[in-house]
Amino acid sequence: MPLVEARSLTKRFGDLTAVDAIDFDVAQGESFGFLGPNGAGKTSAMRMIGAVSPVTDGYLRVLGMDPATEGPEIRRRLGVVPQEDTLDTELSVAENLLIYGRYFDLPRPLIRERIAELLDFTELAERRDDKVEPLSGGMKRRLTIARALINQPELLILDEPTTGLDPQARHVLWDRLYRLKQQGVTLIITTHYMDEAEQLCDRLVIMDKAKIVAEGSPRQLIEEHSSREVVEMRFPVGVQETIVDRLDGLAKRTEVLPDRVLLYTDDGDDSSTGVHERGLHPETLVVRRSTLEDVFLRLTGRTLVD
Amino acid sequence: MAVPTVARVIEAHALVYRRTWRGSVISTFFSPVLYLVAMGIGLGSLVDQGAGRADLGGLTYLAFLAPGLLVATAMQTGAGDGSWPVMAGIKWTKTYHATLATPVGVRDLVIGHLGWVAVRLTFVSVVFVAIMVAFGAVESWAGMAAVVPAVLTGLAFAAATSAYAAYLDTDTGLSTLFRFGIVPMFLFSGTFFPVSQLPDWLEPLANLVPLWHGVELARGLALGTGTTWSPWIHTAYLAAWIVGGTAVAFRTFGGKLRQ
Ligand SMILES: Nc1ncnc2c1ncn2[C@@H]1O[C@H](COP(=O)(O)OP(=O)(O)OP(=O)(O)O)[C@@H](O)[C@H]1O
Ligand SMILES: [Mg+2]
Numbered sequence: 001m002p003l004v005e006a007r008s009l010t011k012r013f014g015d016l017t018a019v020d021a022i023d024f025d026v027a028q029g030e031s032f033g034f035l036g037p038n039g040a041g042k043t044s045a046m047r048m049i050g051a052v053s054p055v056t057d058g059y060l061r062v063l064g065m066d067p068a069t070e071g072p073e074i075r076r077r078l079g080v081v082p083q084e085d086t087l088d089t090e091l092s093v094a095e096n097l098l099i100y101g102r103y104f105d106l107p108r109p110l111i112r113e114r115i116a117e118l119l120d121f122t123e124l125a126e127r128r129d130d131k132v133e134p135l136s137g138g139m140k141r142r143l144t145i146a147r148a149l150i151n152q153p154e155l156l157i158l159d160e161p162t163t164g165l166d167p168q169a170r171h172v173l174w175d176r177l178y179r180l181k182q183q184g185v186t187l188i189i190t191t192h193y194m195d196e197a198e199q200l201c202d203r204l205v206i207m208d209k210a211k212i213v214a215e216g217s218p219r220q221l222i223e224e225h226s227s228r229e230v231v232e233m234r235f236p237v238g239v240q241e242t243i244v245d246r247l248d249g250l251a252k253r254t255e256v257l258p259d260r261v262l263l264y265t266d267d268g269d270d271s272s273t274g275v276h277e278r279g280l281h282p283e284t285l286v287v288r289r290s291t292l293e294d295v296f297l298r299l300t301g302r303t304l305v306d
Numbered sequence: 307m308a309v310p311t312v313a314r315v316i317e318a319h320a321l322v323y324r325r326t327w328r329g330s331v332i333s334t335f336f337s338p339v340l341y342l343v344a345m346g347i348g349l350g351s352l353v354d355q356g357a358g359r360a361d362l363g364g365l366t367y368l369a370f371l372a373p374g375l376l377v378a379t380a381m382q383t384g385a386g387d388g389s390w391p392v393m394a395g396i397k398w399t400k401t402y403h404a405t406l407a408t409p410v411g412v413r414d415l416v417i418g419h420l421g422w423v424a425v426r427l428t429f430v431s432v433v434f435v436a437i438m439v440a441f442g443a444v445e446s447w448a449g450m451a452a453v454v455p456a457v458l459t460g461l462a463f464a465a466a467t468s469a470y471a472a473y474l475d476t477d478t479g480l481s482t483l484f485r486f487g488i489v490p491m492f493l494f495s496g497t498f499f500p501v502s503q504l505p506d507w508l509e510p511l512a513n514l515v516p517l518w519h520g521v522e523l524a525r526g527l528a529l530g531t532g533t534t535w536s537p538w539i540h541t542a543y544l545a546a547w548i549v550g551g552t553a554v555a556f557r558t559f560g561g562k563l564r565q
Contacts, residue, residue: 013565050407052403052406052407052563052564053564053565054564071411072308072311072409072410072411073409075407075408075409076408076409078407080407082403082404082407084400085400086399086400086401086403086404087399087401087404088322088399088401088404089399090322090325090326091321091322091325092325095321095325098321099318099321099322100404100408102314102317102318103311103314103315103318103405103408103409103410104408104409105310105311105314105409147404151408
């Protein structure tokens with residue numbers, strides 16, 4: 001039985017449809033992603049799974065239960081890292097965890113044990129008795145993750161866990177999430193970073209404008225919707241528009257963005273040689289692997305992060 | 307809704323309070339004492355010598371004022387605890403959202419919050435009555451019973467203001483509520499002078515204010531005098547505000563937190 005099962009899952013706010021009849025299953029132990037740009041409906045979907053936002057239409061089961069009638073039971077077994085920090089900044093690190101543990105009705109001695117473990121796990125042990133207020137963004141995020149783990153959830157929902165963090169803080173977080181997955185925790189992660197999705201997700205759906213536009217493993221998605229390699233070129237301002245015709249036949253597909261031109265090809269070196277042979281002189285030219293960003297561009301005609 | 311879950315919410319409030327109580331001490335204890343001294347003793351010495359004494363039924367002004375001030379203080383505590391902390395939980399620190407991601411439900415959250423306010427009101431009112439006794443403003447320790455209407459009045463305001471605060475999108479509505487609602491009530495609901503002194507057309511309006519009912523009850527209990535209406539009517543009126551406010555709060559909290 002899937003841990004989360006959604007059929008035609010829909011969320012409307014008045015006239016606005018935030019989630020439009022999406023279908024997906026999340027299996028036990030997997031790490032499942034929702035990749036999509038701002039406003040795609042990721043948070044709205046997460047909040048329905050987290051049994052805090054009522055389903056407008058469609059079918060949803062979380063841990064085999066119906067969020068409409070068994071919300072408290074579902075939430076008892078979930079961990080949630082919301083998009084925005086919701087820590088009590090007036091309290092200390094440990095107190096935030098204590099209060100949260102009590103909401104799950106855990107006995108205090110058990111909570112104290114778990115606080116020690118979780119602060120070690122998130123490398124916050126030294127800040128145990130410090131107020132939350134002055135902690136860095138990365139520390140607050142880690143504390144939020146520790147808080148979400150206080151009830152040893154079977155399913156951990158993370159809504160943009162690393163947005164706003166510097167690269168180093170992101171890598172620390174990724175490492176922790178990877179360890180959780182190793183311990184058998186099922187993860188649902190939303191992100192608008194394609195590298196995050198590629199790093200963390202076994203399987204993902206790409207969301208755009210309230211709908212799922214593709215589903216699969218990062219590799220499958222790239223194989224299905226993009227080429228093996230991409231030649232990425234920048235031309236001087238004004239020149240770019242004029243050279244498009246001269247790129248004909250160099251690649252399987254050409255994509256002209258406001259600031260760069262992309263050639264989708266199976267052999268990047270071959271294509272870039274072709275560019276030079278036609279007497280074109282881009283300011284920069286890079287050959288790289290295809291990424292989920294390219295998949296998104298292909299499917300929606302837009303870039304992921306604008 | 308579940309009893310243990312409500313208890314967990316109250317416990318969380320207590321834990322937060324342990325960290326933040328210092329800020330509330332001045333408003334809770336210091337200002338009422340200042341009022342008692344300035345108005346009850348200072349102004350009272352003038353009132354007691356003049357013709358006013360007859361209108362107060364032969365009481366000293368201090369004895370008249372103290373129970374009123376007790377309930378008015380409870381009203382302010384209740385209204386205050388029902389306002390900005392709710393706004394913060396929903397909009398600023400967003401801790402209510404975190405709470406509701408656990409087995410705690412909206413109703414548990416509302417009742418737990420009001421339960422905690424009740425604890426605080428009891429504490430504040432007991433201390434206030436003790437100060438009244440120290441000032442000789444209450445005849446006997448039996449006057450302690452005035453704590454009950456004080457707590458009920460505070461809760462009536464806490465329930466109503468939290469329902470309102472959850473409904474608001476910004477806190478300007480809260481400043482308006484205090485400036486044009488709570489402060490006039492504080493001044494004109496029988497705390498500082500009997501409502502019979504108000505212009506005739508205003509008196510029925512004062513009768514609608516929960517504070518007036520609380521003051522009537524508290525004064526009756528502290529001084530052993532009667533109340534204007536049956537004490538049961540006064541009590542029922544306060545209870546109606548508590549129940550009604552709580553019911554509306556379920557809806558407004560739900561509207562903001564369970565979209
Ligand atoms: N409570 C709400 N009331 C009205 N509209 C809402 C509400 N929450 C979300 N929306 C709208 O629903 C749409 C989807 O929003 P949502 O927050 O789910 O997107 P998202 O994919 O999480 O975006 P982001 O990457 O910016 O977090 C948006 O148009 C948003 O404005
Ligand atoms: Mg979001």
